[in-house]
Amino acid sequence: xxxxxxxxxxxxxxxxxxxxxxxxxxxxxxxxxxxxxxxxxxxxxxxxxxxxxxxxxxxxxxxxxxxxxxxxxxxxxxxxxxxxxxxxxxxxxxxxxxxxxxxxxxxxxxxxxxxxxxxxxxxxxxxxxxxxxxxxxxxxxxxxxxxxxxxxxxxxxxxxxxxxxxxxxxxxxxxxxxxxxxxxxxxxxxxxxxxxxxxxxxxxxxxxxxxxxxxxxxxxxxxxxxxxxxxxxxxxxxxxxxxxxxxxxxxxxxxxxxxxxxxxxxxxxxxxxxxxxxxxxxxxxxxxxxxxxxxxxxxxxxxxxxxxxxxxxxxxxxxxxxxxxxxxxxxxxxxxxxxxxxxxxxxxxxxxxxxxxxxxxxxxxxxxxx
Ligand code: 13P
Ligand code: SF4
Numbered sequence: 253x254x255x256x257x258x259x260x261x262x263x264x265x266x267x268x269x270x271x272x273x274x275x276x277x278x279x280x281x282x283x284x285x286x287x288x289x290x291x292x293x294x295x296x297x298x299x300x301x302x303x304x305x306x307x308x309x310x311x312x313x314x315x316x317x318x319x320x321x322x323x324x325x326x327x328x329x330x331x332x333x334x335x336x337x338x339x340x341x342x343x344x345x346x347x348x349x350x351x352x353x354x355x356x357x358x359x360x361x362x363x364x365x366x367x368x369x370x371x372x373x374x375x376x377x378x379x380x381x382x383x384x385x386x387x388x389x390x391x392x393x394x395x396x397x398x399x400x401x402x403x404x405x406x407x408x409x410x411x412x413x414x415x416x417x418x419x420x421x422x423x424x425x426x427x428x429x430x431x432x433x434x435x436x437x438x439x440x441x442x443x444x445x446x447x448x449x450x451x452x453x454x455x456x457x458x459x460x461x462x463x464x465x466x467x468x469x470x471x472x473x474x475x476x477x478x479x480x481x482x483x484x485x486x487x488x489x490x491x492x493x494x495x496x497x498x499x500x501x502x503x504x505x506x507x508x509x510x511x512x513x514x515x516x517x518x519x520x521x522x523x524x525x526x527x528x529x530x531x532x533x534x535x536x537x538x539x540x541x542x543x544x545x546x547x548x549x550x551x552x553x554x555x556x557x558x559x560x561x562x563x564x565x566x567x568x569x570x571x572x573x574x575x576x577x578x579x580x581x582x583x584x585x586x587x588x589x590x591x592x593x594x595x596x597x598x599x600x601x602x603x604x605x606x607x608x609x610x611x612x613x614x615x616x617x618x619x620x621x622x
Pocket of ligand 1: 356529
């Protein structure tokens, strides 16, 4: 396959489709005269069970648009021996319609490392697809929109990390996985929001450099005696929440349980009842069973969690991640048809990036509710 596009640092590459990749037959998914997929009785039957699950978060009028794509993707997935991994921020029609595994960054990394599928479709963002490729170099790893980035990953380069190491000789580097493979290759170990404190403490050091999320770094610093040297990257979604937002939720919904992602600012985190990774939030709701919850994180997460807990009332604050939202059913289908865009990681960084990820996977999650 020929490389047709590369990201800034020239590490991950999009590959051109082979000609025969377009010739995959789809029996369930009948086409209308203009080439669009039709909502046939067969498609309705094949997707009825999925719709029953999501009916209170997807209006009935939208289903004829989603269902033919879902049926086609699920059929093609079997033909390709493909597996679809979806992050908790994906929309419900992707999350419940086509995903084989759903979870947070850590869960997706763990699943990507253990699957025996030939093709892995990452419904998430590019740093997640790079994680999967680094851990499964012999598999085809697809990211349906190559431009699905992340403001945290874009905030730091490998040269920045080398400079930090030169400024603080001998101090180990912990890299939040929301970074590209060349950056992680410079780090001693990766972490996610589900295990950041445990990872930092696993090093047995008095001081660590923590990149690239300054707010997560501050959150970790508040949970440990290890001194944290920060990099001031931010998540463009979580930094928009303010302490005032939380106070207004509490005023309008007395008794509401407020749960936030640690990518929010310290001022926001001081106002909330629980802080956790996206999967940590789900485990917490499962354990606490609050009547009413507000999730201070990306929009789709509330829809997805509401499907799992129909008895819990969800207040839905709406901050969308524009990168996560680049993944759609039509581009997942096209990606499976064409086997593009396929993620590649530059050979010179693969070993370093794998070492820092494997070291993190050996540490695992912080706890059952992380
Ligand atoms: P999690 O690791 O908690 O799933 O978060 C990933 C992410 O991108 C949050 O913005
Ligand atoms: Fe990156 Fe924030 Fe989007 Fe997560 S929500 S992928 S941290 S920009």
